[in-house]
Each structure stands twice: as C-alpha cells, then as structure tokens.
Amino acid sequence: MYDFVIIGGGIVGLSTAMALGQRYPQAQILLLEKENHFAPHQTGNNSGVIHSGIYYKPGSLRAKLCREGCQSMVEFCQKYNIEYDVCGKVIVATEPEELPLLENLYQRGLENGLEIQKITAEQVKEVEPYVQCLAGIKVNSTGIVNYTQVAQKYAEIIAERGAKLQLSTKVETIKNTSEGAIIQTNKGEFKAKFLINCAGLYSDRITQLGGVKPQAKIIPFRGEYYELIPEKRHLVKTLIYPVPNPNFPFLGVHFTRMIDGNVHAGPNAVLSLKREGYKKTDFDFADTVDTLTYPGFWKLATKHAKDGIEEIIRSFNKAAFVQSLQRLIPEVQSEDLIPTHAGVRAQALKNDGKLVDDFLIVEGRNAMHVCNAPSPAATASLEIGKAIVEKVANV
Incomplete structure (x- = not known):
C-alpha cells in the first residue's frame, strides 16, 4: 500500500x-x-506565460499563489537552468470606454502588491512600437517559459x-x-x-x-491560436494584452512571444465538444451530452450569448480573428498568420451558471x-x- x-x-x-x-x-x-x-x-498546450497575478480577486487563493508562484517559478528555472525570460507585458486600452476598466485593473494590481506602472500611448510605443492604443499598464514581473x-x-x-x-x-x-x-x-x-x-x-x-x-462540473473550452510568420515576429517584442471584459471569464485575444522565439496570437474561447478536443472536428458523445444536459452551462451560455457568438465567429472566420488582433496592432494582416496548436481549458462551472x-x-x-x-x-x-x-x- x-x-x-x-x-x-x-x-x-x-x-x-x-x-x-x-x-x-x-x-x-x-x-x-x-x-x-x-x-x-x-x-x-498553454501559452507559456509566467503570470503576475494582476487579474485575480485580491485576497483569493488564485491571487496569492500566482504572485508567490511568479517568483518561485523564476527561482526554480534559475536553479535548474531552464530557459525563461522575465520580459514584462503591456495591457492596453484601445477604446475610450476601456479607460475606466484599465484604471480598475491598475488598482487591482496595486491591491495584489504588484509593481506596475500606468503608461501613456507614447510610452507603450517605447515598449511595443507597433501597438495602437490610448493608454496602458506595464507589468514588469510577467515572463515566459516552456512549462x-x-x-x-x-x-x-x-x-x-x-x-x-x-x-x-x-x-x-x-x-x-x-x-x-x-x-x-x-x-x-x-x-x-x-x-x-x-x-x-x-x-x-x-x-x-x-x-x-x-x-462543480468541468466544462472544456478550446483556445485556438495563430502564429505570426517569421518575417512578422518583429511586430511583437514582449506580451501584448487587451483590457479584459470584466463580465467575461477570458482575457481576449492577445500576442504572446514564446520562449522559442515564436509569437502566438490568440486564443479565442469556444466550447469543446470533447474534453480533450484540440480540433474543431473533435467530438465525444458522452462529453457533449454531459455538457449540454448541465443546467449551469445553459445559464452561462444565456448570460454570455453575445460574447459566445463572437468567439464562435472568430473560430470559423479568420478575418474576424484578424480584426480583433488589429485593434492592438493595425499592421497585422491575414497572410501574416498561420494556424498553430490549440489548448483546452478545464473550467469548473457551478449549477447556477457561475464560473x-x-x-x-x-x-x-x-x-x-x-x-x-x-x-x-x-x-x-x-x-x-x-x-x-x-x-x-x-x-
């Protein structure tokens, strides 16, 4: 035993x-x-980001362990000679209505004890020259690694x-x-x-x-990514995120420089019809029935119907996906992006529809x-x- x-x-x-x-x-x-x-x-199959903890509710286990983990992960990589890079990231507002959300996120970051700075659009360009925005937050402790x-x-x-x-x-x-x-x-x-x-x-x-x-029940969400072709990797120096919708559980499509030099763009977030379904065509009858007969799923889907439809459109329409990315970097074109691997996130959902x-x-x-x-x-x-x-x- x-x-x-x-x-x-x-x-x-x-x-x-x-x-x-x-x-x-x-x-x-x-x-x-x-x-x-x-x-x-x-x-x-994740994005390889060493997260700072800026997004998570102050006082939550998630916020505490992420902040501590950000430091201990870097120390672990140093100790065992695993390649990593604390490159930092910028979170940017591209529309006037996002500015209050950016301010709220900044205050949350301060509550979580992070070293972050509010920066102007001009200062964002010093970090990420190709980003078009109104203002941003610079998060110095964010990094990248191969998990x-x-x-x-x-x-x-x-x-x-x-x-x-x-x-x-x-x-x-x-x-x-x-x-x-x-x-x-x-x-x-x-x-x-x-x-x-x-x-x-x-x-x-x-x-x-x-x-x-x-x-709670695990509901699988597939996150689909594109990858910048090598000739266009210069468009992204670090990590570039939009201001997240506080009412939607995902962070929005963003640009992530990987530790191997690739640059990933995404992910969207669509319901997977198989718990380990990495392709659009993947389907498991039992998994699908399990999700679709769960009351919490329909409560969630109803609440976020508009966002969910937009995610599905981005999944099947590359132009819509590219349009989301162009909000951050207008120079990105459809031909600059090629599909790469997807990931599936295990998200626990309560019976009342709350994540x-x-x-x-x-x-x-x-x-x-x-x-x-x-x-x-x-x-x-x-x-x-x-x-x-x-x-x-x-x-």
Missing part, C-alpha cells in the same frame, strides 16, 4: 508529488498518468527522491475503505492510504469516482480533490503543490 497516490501527471499533479516528497521523505508515493508522457494536456520542460524537471526530481511515476495508467474505479482507497486501473490495482486527485479536465469525474460531490473564480480543492475521505485549477495554475504550480500538502498535513 502506498502512503500517497496522485492521479494526474500534469504540472499540478507533479508539483504535488514533489512537495509531498519534500515534506514526507520516507513516504511511499505513486503518481498515475493515463497518457504515455507527462504534461500532455493543459500544461503542454513542459518545467514539468519534466519536476518528474526527474520526484523520481530521484524515490517516488514511483507510472505512465499509460488510466483510473477506472475507486473504492473507499477504512484504510484508504483501492484504485482500479487498466494496469491493475493500487492501494493508497491517501488519494490526491489532480486530473485536470477529468477532475470532477475522478472526484465522483471517489465518492465525493465535486461542487468557479478561484482554485477549488475539495476534501474527501482520506482524499483531496483539485476540482478547479485553470490559469494561472502553471505559474502557481509550486505554490499549489505546497498548499495541497499543507491541507493534507492538517486533515
């Missing part, structure tokens, strides 16, 4: 295993991942400390006993004194298998379930792992 079994080999599951090994060096630890490599889904490399380093550290990492192992059932949990997989049975669920896009289903009501706006960790019987860990979970992964282990210690 293992002392701890972690389900999920993304960056949160790996960071949790690493933190457990640090806290309990003599413990028997097992991590199970259903794919044949680590960080295959949200971690391996797949970070996750791989986590896995190496875990293995060096003696924990067991098992790939291609899919959890099928969980049975609770007085001694812990019996986890049935396609590779046999494993027993755990304590179970930690970090299954990302399937976290709610694993929670239910563990006999706990997850409090879970913070990290959500639900306790079970000898178990801990991470039921909502969207962005900035990669940035905050080291701190999330520590927080989970702290909760485990206090159970």
Whole structure:
C-alpha cells in the first residue's frame, strides 16, 4: 500500500508529488498518468506565460499563489537552468470606454502588491512600437517559459527522491475503505492510504469516482491560436494584452512571444465538444451530452450569448480573428498568420451558471480533490503543490 497516490501527471499533479516528497521523505508515493508522457494536456498546450497575478480577486487563493508562484517559478528555472525570460507585458486600452476598466485593473494590481506602472500611448510605443492604443499598464514581473520542460524537471526530481511515476495508467474505479482507497486501473490495482486527485479536465469525474460531490462540473473550452510568420515576429517584442471584459471569464485575444522565439496570437474561447478536443472536428458523445444536459452551462451560455457568438465567429472566420488582433496592432494582416496548436481549458462551472473564480480543492475521505485549477495554475504550480500538502498535513 502506498502512503500517497496522485492521479494526474500534469504540472499540478507533479508539483504535488514533489512537495509531498519534500515534506514526507520516507513516504511511499505513486503518481498515475493515463497518457504515455507527462504534461500532455493543459500544461503542454498553454501559452507559456509566467503570470503576475494582476487579474485575480485580491485576497483569493488564485491571487496569492500566482504572485508567490511568479517568483518561485523564476527561482526554480534559475536553479535548474531552464530557459525563461522575465520580459514584462503591456495591457492596453484601445477604446475610450476601456479607460475606466484599465484604471480598475491598475488598482487591482496595486491591491495584489504588484509593481506596475500606468503608461501613456507614447510610452507603450517605447515598449511595443507597433501597438495602437490610448493608454496602458506595464507589468514588469510577467515572463515566459516552456512549462513542459518545467514539468519534466519536476518528474526527474520526484523520481530521484524515490517516488514511483507510472505512465499509460488510466483510473477506472475507486473504492473507499477504512484504510484508504483501492484504485482500479487498466494496469491493475493500487492501494493508497491517501488519494490526491489532480486530473485536470477529468477532475470532477475522478472526484465522483471517489465518492465525493465535486461542487462543480468541468466544462472544456478550446483556445485556438495563430502564429505570426517569421518575417512578422518583429511586430511583437514582449506580451501584448487587451483590457479584459470584466463580465467575461477570458482575457481576449492577445500576442504572446514564446520562449522559442515564436509569437502566438490568440486564443479565442469556444466550447469543446470533447474534453480533450484540440480540433474543431473533435467530438465525444458522452462529453457533449454531459455538457449540454448541465443546467449551469445553459445559464452561462444565456448570460454570455453575445460574447459566445463572437468567439464562435472568430473560430470559423479568420478575418474576424484578424480584426480583433488589429485593434492592438493595425499592421497585422491575414497572410501574416498561420494556424498553430490549440489548448483546452478545464473550467469548473457551478449549477447556477457561475464560473468557479478561484482554485477549488475539495476534501474527501482520506482524499483531496483539485476540482478547479485553470490559469494561472502553471505559474502557481509550486505554490499549489505546497498548499495541497499543507491541507493534507492538517486533515
């Protein structure tokens, strides 16, 4: 019997295993991942941004762990010689009605303890010469990294400390006993004194298998990206974001310089008809029915109908996507952009149609379930792992 079994080999599951090994060096630890490599889904398909924490509600777990994680992620990369760049970013207002929203965001950043500056349109151009805007915020602590490399380093550290990492192992059932949990997989049975669920896009289903009501359902949203052709990468020096719509849960299409030198433009945010559906044509009947029969989804869709329709239009109409990008950089043309990989975000949604706006960790019987860990979970992964282990210690 293992002392701890972690389900999920993304960056949160790996960071949790690493933190457990640090806290309990003599413990028997097992991590199970259903794919044949680590960080295959949200971690391996995200934008690679080391977030500052400017967007998140002051006092929330998300704001606290992101701010702390921004620093600890940079320190981790320095320690293990992982390439990163604290390049900073600008958030810009392009319309007069966005100026009050920019001011509100600036005040939120100050409340979150960030070093940020309000800058004029002329000062924005000193950072990003091709951006057209009315005003902006400069966020110095934002950076970029390859989170797949970070996750791989986590896995190496875990293995060096003696924990067991098992790939291609899919959890099928969980049975609770007085001694812990019996986890049935396609590779046999494993027993755990304590179970930690970090299954990302399937976290709610694993929670239910563990006999706990997850409090929310995971709704998958696909984020589709374009990439600037090499000849036009000079248009973007760092990261360029619009002022987000405070009533819409996504940040809007933006420009992100990647650590490998590529520049990604996007994402939009459209409902995925498969939990791991990275293509427009991907479809899973059970996943689709699961979403479309959930009352919370229809309440959300009704509330954000206009925004949702615009996202769908951008998904199927490149010209509309380009038009959104031209609000930030007018010089960008359709021929400058080529499609690149998409990501799928696991967003927890309550039955009343409200998105879970913070990290959500639900306790079970000898178990801990991470039921909502969207962005900035990669940035905050080291701190999330520590927080989970702290909760485990206090159970």
